[in-house]
Amino acid sequence: MKRILCCALFAIASCTIASAQERGEMYIGGILGVSTHSFNGDDTSISDTYFQLAPEFGIFVRDNLRVGGKIDYSLAPLIGRTTHTVAIGPNIAYYLRICDRIYYVPEVGLGFAYASYDKMSGVGFVSEFRLGAFEYRHSEKWSFSLNLMSLDYTTLSFSKEKVTSNEVNFQLGISPTVGIKFYF
Template sequence: MMKKLLACALFAIASCTIVSAQNKGEMYVGGILGVSTSSFSADETSTSQTYFRIAPEFGYFVRDNLRVGGSLGYSIAPLEGRTTHTVTIGPNVAYYVKVCDRIYYVPEIGLGFAYASFDGVSGVGLDSEFKFGAFEYRHSAKWSLSLNLMSLDYTTLSFSGENATSNDVAFQLGINPTVGFKFYF
């Protein structure tokens, strides 16, 4: 029984090739959408918050499996009675590894400019992200769906009009997934 199970597992692994359909010169337009909620209850107090993020993007394959791109992101987040609006823009680089037929593992790193505002106070700074839990399902030659489950984000902002700096480090582990789509041409 164990030999049959091992043989089936080896056959399944061997049938998944490690070549990619992302070819040099191929381009795409697409974007991601992220929505998450959180709630907190203690004693007789409870709060809940909903975060929203949208980021259109463009990508170009400079080599087979290697993509450079850029995105423009917007997010809105309530925090302690304030609503924070954040805009990010910047380049990113990703490498595609075919896991199985139509499924790719796509680690990505990006660095960009960030702008945030709340209650009339605004800040500028840097935003960086390393997506190490990103996958893409290539539904057809033209369309795909992407899913990011794990990423490490770092943002630093300096606010105008105040002597304050905000540093935000977030490690996402399936808590705030983002879903996206891509149209290849």
């Protein structure tokens, strides 16, 4: 009897979120990430900690089509000094339903980037293609996101005194991130 009651409650709860990602629905959320890297060699031992904070806001302009924006801040050690990077810009995503609560969410984002490193600062642009993004809609108000693979392109121009340099990063790789979203 308890199994039948639990199954019935689970079925009712699932029906309440079946109308997720409708036009006009909004959310706030983001990513908070911390990772550590270490290297041990013959005479060298290096350990670094990376930090990322990326709050975002989105609204569904059509069923399953979301536009939004985010601010991405990261702090990373680089050769004994700290690099601060801020990127801000819009993004667009389409929600493809895999099963009852799980969605495949490919996303494209563009933005303006600012970075500082060792008394130098640089400006440029960033683009991101989230090719392995998924979302699990836990309830009507809460969801969890997982990005398994992305394609990123960043270009920055640094200047110090009379020296200007350009940095271009092109990355396709597996770099999982986990986020949380609150829908209202």
